[in-house]
Amino acid sequence: MIGTTAVAAEPRTPEWVADAIFYQIFPDRFARSLTVPKPSNLQPWGSTPTYHGYMGGDLVGVVERLDYLCDLGINAIYFTPIFQSASNHRYHTHDYEKVDPMLGGNEALRRLIDAAHGRGIRVVLDGVFNHASRGFFQFHDILENGADSAYLDWFEVRGFPLHAYSSDHPPNYAAWWNLPALPKFNIRTPAVREFLWETGRRWIEFGIDGWRLDVPNEIDDDSFWREFRRRIKAANPEAYIVGEVWHESQRWLQGDMWDAVMNYLFTRACIGFFIGQDVDRGELDRTVLSAARPLDAAAFSQEIRRMLGLYHPAVNLVMLNLLDSHDMARFVTLARGDTTALRLATVFQMTYVGAPSIFYGDEIGLSGGHDPLNRAAFPWDQARWDLPLFHHFQRLIALRHASPALRRGSFTTLLADAGILAYLRRHQDDTVLVAINTEDRPRAVNISARRQIPDEAELDEVWASNSLKAEAGVFRHVELPARSARIFRAQGLAPASAPPDWP
Numbered sequence: 001m002i003g004t005t006a007v008a009a010e011p012r013t014p015e016w017v018a019d020a021i022f023y024q025i026f027p028d029r030f031a032r033s034l035t036v037p038k039p040s041n042l043q044p045w046g047s048t049p050t051y052h053g054y055m056g057g058d059l060v061g062v063v064e065r066l067d068y069l070c071d072l073g074i075n076a077i078y079f080t081p082i083f084q085s086a087s088n089h090r091y092h093t094h095d096y097e098k099v100d101p102m103l104g105g106n107e108a109l110r111r112l113i114d115a116a117h118g119r120g121i122r123v124v125l126d127g128v129f130n131h132a133s134r135g136f137f138q139f140h141d142i143l144e145n146g147a148d149s150a151y152l153d154w155f156e157v158r159g160f161p162l163h164a165y166s167s168d169h170p171p172n173y174a175a176w177w178n179l180p181a182l183p184k185f186n187i188r189t190p191a192v193r194e195f196l197w198e199t200g201r202r203w204i205e206f207g208i209d210g211w212r213l214d215v216p217n218e219i220d221d222d223s224f225w226r227e228f229r230r231r232i233k234a235a236n237p238e239a240y241i242v243g244e245v246w247h248e249s250q251r252w253l254q255g256d257m258w259d260a261v262m263n264y265l266f267t268r269a270c271i272g273f274f275i276g277q278d279v280d281r282g283e284l285d286r287t288v289l290s291a292a293r294p295l296d297a298a299a300f301s302q303e304i305r306r307m308l309g310l311y312h313p314a315v316n317l318v319m320l321n322l323l324d325s326h327d328m329a330r331f332v333t334l335a336r337g338d339t340t341a342l343r344l345a346t347v348f349q350m351t352y353v354g355a356p357s358i359f360y361g362d363e364i365g366l367s368g369g370h371d372p373l374n375r376a377a378f379p380w381d382q383a384r385w386d387l388p389l390f391h392h393f394q395r396l397i398a399l400r401h402a403s404p405a406l407r408r409g410s411f412t413t414l415l416a417d418a419g420i421l422a423y424l425r426r427h428q429d430d431t432v433l434v435a436i437n438t439e440d441r442p443r444a445v446n447i448s449a450r451r452q453i454p455d456e457a458e459l460d461e462v463w464a465s466n467s468l469k470a471e472a473g474v475f476r477h478v479e480l481p482a483r484s485a486r487i488f489r490a491q492g493l494a495p496a497s498a499p500p501d502w503p
Contacts, residue, residue, distance in 0.1 A: 010314065011255030014210070014238045016122065017318035018407050020076040021397050022357035023069060026326050027079055027103055028054055028088045029377045030360050031061030036104045046379060049372040054088050057377070059099070059108035063115045072363060072390075073397030076122040076355075078212050080326055082109065085133065089326070089375070091126075091214065092133035092181055096199045113207040122209035124240055129196045130218045131176040131184045134164050139183050153189045176215070187219050193227075201231045210240030212320075213258065217245050225257040242320050246288045253315050263319045263354060265307050268292045270323060273300035273421075274345040274438060275335045283329035286370045297438075301416035301423075305501050308353065308411065313503035317408060319354035323362070329369045330362060339365060340483040343392055344436055347485040350396040351406050351425065351434045353502060363393040399462060403489065405430040410500035415447050420480065422447045426496060433459055433468070433488040437480035447475040451498035459488035 032038075032045060036058045043053040059082065069077070081090035084098045099109045116123050132139060138151035146160045156174035163169040164180050176182040185192050200211060211232070216225070232239050243252055246264040253260065271279055272295035284290055295303065308316055323331040323345055335341035342362070349356045360366075361378050365386030368374035379385070400406045409427035416422075419439035425432045431453065437443050449457070450473035458469045468475050468488045480486060 011253070011259075011312050012237075013259045013314045013318045014240045016209075016238060017076075017240050017259070017355050019401075020122065020355045021074050021400065022076045022078050022124075022320065022355055023072070023074040024078045024322070024325060024357055024359045025062060025080070026057075026089070026360065026375050027059065027062070027082055028057045028090075029375050030057050031065045031378060031380070032056045033058055033060035033064055033104075036060050036102075036108065038102060046377045049368075049375050049377070051372050052088065054102065055377050056102065058103045059112045060104045063108075063112050066115055066119055066121070069121065070119055072394060073401060074358075075120055076124065076209075077116065078124045078320075078357065079126060081126045081128055081214075083128075086135055087133075089371075091128050092135070093128050094133055094135040095137070096195075097202075109206075117207070122240075123207075124210040124212055124242070125203060125208050126214055127200060127211040128214045129185070129199070130215050131182040134181055134183065136183070154186055154192050155183050156186050176218070184218075187221055187224055193224060196224075197228055197231050200228055201235050204232055204235040204239050209236070209238075210242065212262070213241065213243045216243040216258070217249075217252070222251075222257065225252065229257055240318070242318075248310055250310060253311050255312070260315060260318045260320055260354075262325070262357075263307075263321045264289065265303075266319070266321045266349075266352075266354070267323060267328075269295065269300055269303045269307070270345045270348065271331075271334060272303075273297070274341045274348070275331075275338070276438070278336060278338065278341075280329065280334050280336050283334055283369050287328045289328065296418055297416040297421040301413045301421065304352075304411075305413070308502040316353050316502070317355075320357050321349055321352060321354040322357040322359065323349060324359050324374070325357075326359070326371060326375055328374065330359065330367055330374050332362070332365060333367045333369055333374075337367065339386065339389055343389065344438060344483065344485055346393060346396060347434065347436060347487070348421075350400050351423075351432065351487070353411050356397075356400070358393070363390050365389050395463060399487070403430055403432055404428065405432045405489075410496075411502040412452055412496075412498075412500040414449055414452070415445060417445070419443075420445055422478075424449060424452055424500075426452075426493075426500070429492045431457075431459065431490045431493050433475075434485065435478060435480055435487075436485040437482065439482060441482050443480045444477045445480060447478055449473055449475065452496045452500075453490075454494045457490065457493050459490040462487045462489055 042056045084095040084100045138154045142149040159172040171180040174184040241258045243258045243261045245261045249261045271292045276294040332342045405425040405427040409425040412424040414422040422435040455473045
């Protein structure tokens, strides 16, 4: 049911998200605490991940690793589902009021929120509101009682007995992707709507800082999402609502439903430019990102400008910019192990408009194909880490935290030629210039910033003792080694006279 569009004159998005560095955690695989009781039949930590096996990660384990996240520079965590479920990924929700006991229960979430907030780290949970599971009480009641169930209208049932566990018959009820384990809620039922709205509100009041909404576009009802937003924002006006949508999302980002989406358009563009023709096509084609094609700098720049033009500036500032996630092969695997592709893409991610999101382990070089292989256990033995890559992430995150221009500044493309991209970020007295060479050979380029910076402006290279001085507004003969990036910064430059690409 498509509702009428009600566009907010000025979308109000959470102020803190523009300053956030997100870290996506798959709870069963990040960290396991010895203090949380576990069932006996667990896979060994670090074994090859499977669709159904558990490795026993939990929320207390995350609490015990907050020092690591702070050291990396993380100030927001997005957790894939944590509520009670009979699956290691927990998208098959059994009970929306209980954190899975294997993760430590509600008490572990309380401890985690308090500890994270004490360190300035926000906590966002995954809201699976489109579908439940066969173990969800109201659906189980229908399994037990058939047409006499009191909850018949919670789901779209088409016949009895339900084919919930039959290998010979497709499900005779609405199910996500027709998977019998995932019965879809009947969102038209008032009791279902109220249940989901109140679930969202209750956990916000418990102390979480927002919701990542799983496949929310499949709840094709704008009035549902407007009321969801109203209740969430009434509980916490600064709560973050971010939807999982893999395509353009203007419909939901007008200020009356969600704040942002997971920016898979950004992901697709980065695959095209930073990996290009070397991408592992077999892995890529397993997702809707299969449309990604190699991009040169000009095409990449054009796509970036197009993306920035889709949404209001307040929305762009809080888009969740990711290079990979639990739903696709890891970026370094798509790049066939080429860590320079990941390093360059991360430079862009950390210096671009919107909130960067790191999938746990990317920062140490964790690899993995499509699920379940992308959901490996985090290797806490540092001998297995790519430490130079980890320090690369640390430096970029620290720079973003230090630079208002990178978090809130304008974006102007200065050069887009073959494999060379240079752009400028500016906010008040802070200016950052980024130059990236994706080619396999060194290049010396001239970067024109006329009307964007003063004619004789001088910028200092970050993490180096070099400086860059403009001649009549042009930085001449800028040396860019093969597969490298250089970043320059200055404070106190005169305002630009030419409009930026964005906002």
